[in-house]
Each structure stands twice: as C-alpha cells, then as structure tokens.
Amino acid sequence: MIYNLYIGIICNNILNCKPNVKGKVNYLAFIHKKIKGKLHEIIFGTDTLAGKAFDVMLIITILSNSILIIAESVDIIRSIYGMWIAVLGWFFVIIFTVEYILRILVVSKKSAYIFSFFGMIDLLAILPVFLGFGLPQIRFWAIIRSLRLLRLFSILKMGRYMDESGHLLRALKASRPKITVFLFTILFIIVIVGSMMYVIEGPQHGFNSIPESMYWAIVTVSTVGYGDISPQTPIGKLVSSLLMIIGYGIIAVPTGIISHELAHTSKDHEKGKTCPNCHAGDYVEDDQFCSKCGTALRG
Numbered sequence: 001m002i003y004n005l006y007i008g009i010i011c012n013n014i015l016n017c018k019p020n021v022k023g024k025v026n027y028l029a030f031i032h033k034k035i036k037g038k039l040h041e042i043i044f045g046t047d048t049l050a051g052k053a054f055d056v057m058l059i060i061t062i063l064s065n066s067i068l069i070i071a072e073s074v075d076i077i078r079s080i081y082g083m084w085i086a087v088l089g090w091f092f093v094i095i096f097t098v099e100y101i102l103r104i105l106v107v108s109k110k111s112a113y114i115f116s117f118f119g120m121i122d123l124l125a126i127l128p129v130f131l132g133f134g135l136p137q138i139r140f141w142a143i144i145r146s147l148r149l150l151r152l153f154s155i156l157k158m159g160r161y162m163d164e165s166g167h168l169l170r171a172l173k174a175s176r177p178k179i180t181v182f183l184f185t186i187l188f189i190i191v192i193v194g195s196m197m198y199v200i201e202g203p204q205h206g207f208n209s210i211p212e213s214m215y216w217a218i219v220t221v222s223t224v225g226y227g228d229i230s231p232q233t234p235i236g237k238l239v240s241s242l243l244m245i246i247g248y249g250i251i252a253v254p255t256g257i258i259s260h261e262l263a264h265t266s267k268d269h270e271k272g273k274t275c276p277n278c279h280a281g282d283y284v285e286d287d288q289f290c291s292k293c294g295t296a297l298r299g
Helices: 002-015 027-044 049-072 075-106 110-114 117-124 127-131 136-155 158-174 176-200 210-221 234-270
Strands: none
Touching: 027 049, 027 075, 049 075, 049 136, 075 110, 075 117, 075 127, 075 136, 110 117, 117 127, 117 136, 127 136, 158 176, 158 234, 176 210, 176 234, 210 234
C-alpha cells in the first residue's frame, strides 16, 4: 500500500504520468514519449530557446553545404581540397539524413510530412547522394542537394510575406493580355529581322540559317550581344543598329505595364475597407473608424 502510494505521488507530481491498475509505471514508454515530445519541440518549436538554437544551427549547416557545393565545382579547389570536400560533403549528408529521420519520427502525421513540399525537398537533398554512391555516372545529381536552400523559407518564416508577393502575382495576371500581345510582337520582329539578316549577310558571314539568324536577333534585341555572330555588310550593320535601339524600348515596355498594374492592384488592396454600418468605402488599411458614423472598421 505504501509502495502504491509512493508510486502514485511520483507519477502525479514528478513524472506527470498515471500508474496502471497494478500501480506500475511503464518507464520506457514514458521516457520515449518525453524524448519524442522534446525532439518535436526542438525541431518544430521555433518559439522556444532550443528550437531557435536548432534553427540557427540548421541555417549555418545549409549555408555551409551550399558554399561547399559551389566550391566543389571549381577544378583547382577540387584538385587541392578534394578529400576535405568529400569528407565535409558526407558530414552534411549525414546531418541532413539524421534530421530527416527525426522529423519523420516525431511528427504525428508522417505521410503528411513526407509528401509535403518541404518533406520532398528534405528527401531530395539526401537521396541523390546515396543513389550516386558507387555510380560515378549519376553522381552529378548530388547538385540537387542545393535545393536544401529552400528550407530557409520555412526556417525564416518567409511565408508571412506571401501576401505581399500576391500583389505581384495579381499584377502579372492583370497584365497578361498586354504582355501576350507584346511577346507576339517581339516574336514577329525576331522572325522578320532574322529572315532579313539571313538574306543580307548569308552563310559567308556566319548567318548559316534562319534559326541561327533568329538567335542573333534575340541576342541583339535583348542587348546581350555575345559577339559569336556579327554583321559585316553596311546594310546588316544598319539593321543591327535599329534592332539595338528597339531593344531598349522592349526592356521598358513590360516594366511599365507591370508597374502600372502593380500600383493599381496595391491601390485597390488599400481601399478594401468599408463601413459595416453605413457602407462608406475608400478606407485605407490604417483607418480604424468610419469618418461618417464612427463605427469600428474591420480589416
């Protein structure tokens, strides 16, 4: 009896668990539950001190892994520090693998996390490395682990800015007809100018076909100018000069269209408040009360 009372006091006041009918405690199950809850708090609890420390460590690891991937692509760095790069690469892969497994273990709805956007990103960050182990011909797929950078959107809570990005999406949608007409106009210009340059310059000056001439027209109208193909005749240079001038206007047109729609969309969003009592409108986001009847405005 004293033992049962002692166990009951420990369970209720110290371990916060309940003994079974025999007065016994399943300590292993309790410890497992406690550890699982603590891990969930660390991995997903961004408001706790341990959760913030975990996020900082994860950010540093992701950025370090991305820098390593960039450095690995440089031949001279890879030839000198190849062994260290390989060791660090596997070190980061092991960290990401352990984190991925822990996330699956601590979440209640495992399939929901596995097939979620960030769950797939976490898997893609480690899966190609194991698939490429011992198969050099597909090791280049390890570059996919740079997708791990997308996890920063979740860690830094950048989803809060999605409403602002919604303004841009609405502006792009509103300007779609104008942009479509603009793109077709550019396409016609490229086809016409490319055909003209094929006739004017010809294969002897590098314009071997109309598609290659169209490629030159795209490079020229975008003001990039690679220089791999260039006109040699006076007429060709004249057409090239006119196309360059048109290119500057082409850059300005879509910018103006989208900027106009973006300003119009933002203005409509700011004037979305109406008074629930007298239905007066045109109130901006900061307005709290109706100027006519004094009723509190809802957001």
